Amino acid sequence: MVRRIISENYVKSRVPKGFNLEAARMVQRRLASMVVTMPLTQSVDLITGIDVAYRGNYAYAVAATYSMRLNHIIEYGCYEGEVTFPYVPTLLSFRELSPMIKAFMRLKERPHVVLIDGHGVAHPYRLGIAAHFGVVMGLPTIGVAKSLLYGEVKESLIIDPSNGEVIGGVVKCGRHEVYVSVGNMITLDNALTLVSRLCLRDRMPEPILHAHTMANKVKHNGCVNALA
DNA sequence: GCGACAG
DNA sequence: ATCTTGTCGC
Numbered sequence: 001m002v003r004r005i006i007s008e009n010y011v012k013s014r015v016p017k018g019f020n021l022e023a024a025r026m027v028q029r030r031l032a033s034m035v036v037t038m039p040l041t042q043s044v045d046l047i048t049g050i051d052v053a054y055r056g057n058y059a060y061a062v063a064a065t066y067s068m069r070l071n072h073i074i075e076y077g078c079y080e081g082e083v084t085f086p087y088v089p090t091l092l093s094f095r096e097l098s099p100m101i102k103a104f105m106r107l108k109e110r111p112h113v114v115l116i117d118g119h120g121v122a123h124p125y126r127l128g129i130a131a132h133f134g135v136v137m138g139l140p141t142i143g144v145a146k147s148l149l150y151g152e153v154k155e156s157l158i159i160d161p162s163n164g165e166v167i168g169g170v171v172k173c174g175r176h177e178v179y180v181s182v183g184n185m186i187t188l189d190n191a192l193t194l195v196s197r198l199c200l201r202d203r204m205p206e207p208i209l210h211a212h213t214m215a216n217k218v219k220h221n222g223c224v225n226a227l228a
Numbered sequence: 229g230c231g232a233c234a235g
Numbered sequence: 236a237t238c239t240t241g242t243c244g245c
Contacts, residue, residue: 006232007231007233010231010232013235021233046242051235052235052236054235054236054237055237066234074234087234088233089235090233090234090235092234093235095235096235117234118234119234143234145234145235147234148233148234149233150233184243
């Protein structure tokens, strides 16, 4: 059994000087209260995966839209720019939500669901980056992470140690396992089913895998050249 | 008491 | 996440 909680003192020590952590937590709590759990309404075909690569203080974000009907990527959205906030566990949104949104906004077509590299509500304040993105954009989102940030895993389910609630699940993606949680406007069952169905290769579902590969390509050639 | 820590 | 060579396997 895997168990994991976060040290607030550690977080406090890594946050930039002058950053109001208490205010940030209040914002997270408020946005978390806006997360909607509901079954998907329309049938799903277009699924966008988003991932970000880094080089120093520069972020290279890519949104890749995958068609389940056509079995391939139909469109990429890209953004490159400097980031100012450091990586601090539980505050990932403050670092890469903006680059992700900017890459996503460059897509011409709106997807039915968005898959994000990171957690959804499986977060100490119930607002991982996938949930944050989902609430801000008003779209169905799913968090898919390669490692656990918060919670206890019991029988392939992620449990919140503070209240026993189910906040996510574990899915086998090829040889590895990924941690899946609701981002917004979807149910955990829908999320688990969808991610399993998209794990065609290893380690990550197709949309995120393509976003990851392209993000690294963009890191070396730039948005314009990589997507040309 | 110390440490745990998405990308 | 990123810094990095060669090497194992399909």
